[in-house]
Each structure stands twice: as structure tokens, then as C-alpha cells.
Amino acid sequence: MDLVRLQPATISFFGQIPGASPTIPGMFPNMFPLATGQQFPALPVMPVQAMTQQATRHARRVYVGGLPPTANEQSVATFFSQVMAAIGGNTAGPGDAVVNVYINHEKKFAFVEMRSVEEASNAMALDGIIFEGAPVKVRRPSDYNPSLAATLGPSQPNPNLNLAAVGLTPGSAGGLEGPDRIFVGGLPYYFTEAQIKELLESFGPLRGFDLVKDRETGNSKGYAFCVYQDLSVTDIACAALNGIKMGDKTLTVRRANQGANQPKPEQESVLLHAQQQIALQRFMLLQQPGAAASKVVCLTQVVSADELRDDEEYEDIVEDMRQEGGKFGPLASVVIPRPLPDGQPSPGVGKVFLEYVDADSASKARAGLNGRKFGGNQVVAVFYPENKFAEADYDG
Template identity: 45%
Template sequence: MYNHSHQATAGFQFAGQTQQTRHARRLYVGGIGEISEPEITSFFNDVIDRALGEKQEGGSVVSVYINRERHFAFVELRTIELTTACMNLDGVSYNGQPLKIRRPNDYNPATVPKELGPIPQLNLAALGIVSTTVSDGPGKIFIGGLPYHLNEEQVKELLQAFGPLRSFHLVKELSSNLSKGYGFCEYMDINVTDAACLGLNDMRLGDKTLTVRRAMSQENAKAVASAAGTVNTGLEMGLDPSRAAMQAMSLAGIPSVPLGTPSRVIILLNMVTPEELEDEEEYADILDDIKGECERFGAVPSLLLPRPRDGIPSAVGKVFVEFGDVQSAQNAATELHGRGFSNRTVAVEFMDEGKYARRELA
């Protein structure tokens, strides 16, 4: 525990509050929801007080800036020493959501004053923190096949049945903050790693089956997660198992390109659900969104989005897009294949132009 030999306010003034040290006294705080500046100030003052074991006179937070569009904040603290200590607050929970604590991009360690006071020791156990950064190593575990609606706390509750976690990261879409259905974790006790993998692997959660094992490289793990999700969605869309598996292999990089012979027409799979197509306004919005997205790659003479009422059940959930030339279609297919859309992973196939012209969509 940090020894407060000075008064609380004086004890954290070693490096001073100058404009030159501001970059080293700020925390980047990611993953915030709807929250105000006073709420963040109060939250961090309270967390720091608890971690240090006593109330800091005047508070530890100097100022707060919130970027609401990108769900992050900058929190400026009184001293460099305290800010350095607070890097250990990564993963602290606010309203059930873990916050990401990082250095801001403008942080430059070369310009930090050399003569610093002692770094305060935070009592992290008092806060029950689970870090959001899972380091590569033998204890790193990959968890795939998670239902998209589960949040961090629910997944952690499941994992902690085997022991306390050192770190946990649920991978999310940057734009929507929705779960991608997979994540990584590490236990405090590395000896429970295999037992957790054995106990959780193949567990059924609703209509999903978990894949839990020691992690490969993050890139490979992402590919496997995308593949597993695509097999499931392919089957749900009425594809036969071998067809669904082909899509899955495609997303996993075997091959890493969209299926089919390149043509001017592509099919987007797993982009919409039948329910989304029933509402007139939502249907029109989806059409506009997809057309606008595809027109980034070239002219789109036509686009078909079959609905349940159209009497072609096997085509529902697919988006048929006709481009003006093959190159535009190829560019779009390469860019959109494997991309996240809402909380789903999109797959792309090429379609025979003659079949499309005859509207053979089944």
C-alpha cells in the first residue's frame, strides 16, 4: 500500500500540473456508455480513493473530456505518478461494463520528467478488477460460439465457475459495440486452464455450441470464430451442410476469396434476417444502406432483396447485387467478404449472370 507521508493533496504533486506534463497525466478510457463528465469524475475519484485506501482531498481528477460518438473519454489526473499507477485500473467495471484504460495516442515517454516521485501502489483486489488485455502465452484461452446477446459480465460469470480470471476480452464490432460472439481469457491460476477448456468446450448455450481451447495466434482464432459462426448461419439459412462448410472454410482462409466464378453479380449472405424484411420502413432502410455501401465500388444497375412473402424461401436472407462490370463486383466481394455487419459476419458468393437475368434466385 502506498505510504502517504505527505498531506493527500501534496502527496500527488511531485511532477506538477503543467501543460508540458498533461499528456502524461491523462488516461484514455474506452467502452463508456451514456455517462456525463461529473459522473466520470465522481467514479474515478471514488475508485482511486478505494484503491489507495483513503480519500484524496480535493479529488484526484482534474478534468474530463468525453467523445460520445466513439464511446471514450480522456480523464486528466493530478500527477504523472498517479496516472502511471492507474494504468492498472484497466478492466475496472462501470455499470457492469469493463472500461479500457490506456495511454492516449499523444503520450510520449521521452518527454516525461526524469525526476518522479514513487508510484502509488493500488489495492486492485479491493476493486475486483479483471484486465481487458489478454496477453499471449500458454494460459491464453479462446472462447468461440458465444450467443451474441451475452454481455461481458454474463460471460465472465460462466468462465469464473472454474476460478478467478486474470483477464478477459469480449471482441466487439467497433461501430456498434455489439459482441462478435468470441473472446479470450486467462485465469489467475494457470493450472485450471485445461480443466476450464475441457469443461466448457462443446457446452450448449441456447442454439450455440461453445468452442473453448488454448488460444492460437489471435488471427487464427478470429478466422476459426468466423468460420464457426458461418457454418451455423449457413445451415440456418437453409444451405446444405457441405455448402455451409464451404462458406466457413472460405472465411477461415481456405480459400480466402469469395466462392464462385467472378461475374457482375454477387450474393451477400448472412446480412439480414427474415424478421427485418417484414417491416416496410426497415426494408426500405436496409435496401438504401446496402445500395449505398455497394455503390462505393461501382455502378449498381439492380439489387434484389427477396422477402418471405415473395414465395422463394431459399432466397430469403440473401442480397443479390448486380454491378456494371466484373471488376467492381470483384472489388466489392473482396472487401465485404468476412466483414462484420450488425452482429453478424457477411459471406459473399458470385452468381451466374444468366441465372440472375432470368431471376432464378432459388
């Protein structure tokens, strides 16, 4: 919002009559030589309200990204004012919550300024809301100062907002801002939200969680964001989870706005306990019978690229896998991707795919092979999507 044009205010001293030379106690009249009838010049004064608005602006604005080309300042202002009223997010009294909108049409984003810091924080719960047929991102602007904002008002959305009134799921992405926001990458695509949250909550309850999905298919993109209610466990969770093998993937877990932090020395004992929890949790997740059942089982940590280069050794490995896998039911095929002769990367190298005739045999194989040791390595066995296997897509 543009600053209100400030009209100069005239300062009068102790009720002096206009036109007379002012007399100030403790000062001689000739200290300020003025011509007869001349007054002190008017001094511009900025109202306290205007100064407060300027100081709180960074905490009263929200960034809205992904706007459709048809969006304009009026439509954005009207939409967010109506939505804020619908969810019960207006806390500054009657009237519209939005006081100003600036749109960058070229880059399809806007800065939406609210009346109060608390209303801006409530607006953060609107991330992903559908505006003119498209979901939009609602974030803090780049000049947002979390430590300063904390002194100005609530920095998180009110947990009692009626988000269902505008088609949003309460608690799905709310509270996912600030320096303690965690990026969780390398998630197996077949892991459900419930499984991922169960893993993360080994360290404590979550304030917010968001599994990123493809807009068209609704499938997981393999990464998520979360924030813990107890912010002191942020670094512990990152250190314990980062690098953990989960199925056929390796997790990358760090603060979203910076590289991975090393835990403080006093956290080492807590971290050791946390890693033990993760090992147990990982085993439980992999053993859950209802996790994306498939006729194809993928084994990792069984073979290395070097072992697959020699033709005879490769054939021996295939036969060994056929015999071991056949103990759980009839096999339709055994696929073990090999490295390319020219040394170029080859999808799926290091994995063994066992395709069974029926899903029951595959379930038995996954349960029986997971955790077994082959050549000193502890095997990880997971279901693999049948459609990807049929398309020879071994990177999933």
C-alpha cells in the first residue's frame, strides 16, 4: 500500500497567539530573531500509524505464486478477502483483510498485503488453494524477517481456521514456513503419506507436512516438506534420517533453506537413540503387507556393477537369484540390469527384479528376502510398480 500523503503539521508553542513571537521558558526572546509577525516554519510529522505500517509491512505481506494470466489486482484482492472471511481468518475487525495487491504479470506472482500481522499468518494456511481454476502457492516474501515478525504478532496460522470451507485439508501444509522447514527427498514413490509421516514422527509430532504430488496424476514426486512442533529436534531428525536407505532409494533430509547441519556434541546420545528408532521404523515400513502390493519384487544391495561385467559371473548370479526367488513361488522372469560397455550410466544397475506369476508369491518373497544377507550385504526387498517394470523403467 502506498504511504498516505502526509500533510505538514504546524507546531505551536505553549498556546502562543499566531503571529506573535514565541516565548519559551528558560530562553531569551532574541535567541530566535524573527521578523515581526513571522512564525517558526512548519515541521513535517509522520503519524505513528503510518510508521507502524511501514515497520510491519514485511510481516503483513504474503507472496502468491502460480497465478493464471487472467488475474488482476482487483480479482486477487477480492478473492483473498472473501476466502479469509470464509475460513474465519479476519482478526482485525469487519471489512476486507486485503489492503493492497501488487502483481508481476510477467512472472505470474503477486504480493498481497493484509491489514495485520495475524491475518497475514492466517493467510499462510491457504497454500494450494484453487484460484480461477489453478492451485496457487502462498509463501512468505523474501524480505520476511522471522525473528522480527515474532515480536509483531503470531507467526503461524490459527489452528482453528475453517479450511474445509474453502476445500483445503486442515494441517496439510499449514505451518510450513521459517528456518526450521525440512526438505525430505529421495522418497520411494510408492510410500503413502501415512507411512512417511509415521517415519518422521519417530522424532515427535509434526506441525505441518506436505507430500509434493504431480498435479495431473496425483502421484508422489518423491519429496516432501515438514516442520516439527518441537523445533529443537529439527537438526536431530535431519542428521538421523539423511543418507538412510529406504527401499531402493536413499533419503536426503536437510533444512529446506540451507545445507545439512551437523548435530551439536550434546545431541550425540540423542542422535544415536534416534538412529536406532529409524532402523526399527524402516524395517516395520518395509514389512507392511498392504504397501503397494505388486507381482514384482526389487532387491537392492545384492550385487555390484563390477560383479555384473563378466559374462560367466553374470549368468551365475542370474541362476542364483532364480533359485533363491523360486523358493517362494513360480517366477515369470528375473531381470538384473548390467552396466553398459562404454561406461555410461545404465538404469537399474545394482538391482535385481523378480517377477512372480502371482501377487501372493511376491508377498512371500519380499517378506522372506528382506533383511537376508548375500555376500555380506543385507538385502532390502520392496515391491516394484508393475507398469514401470513392463516398460523396462528400472530407475523408480
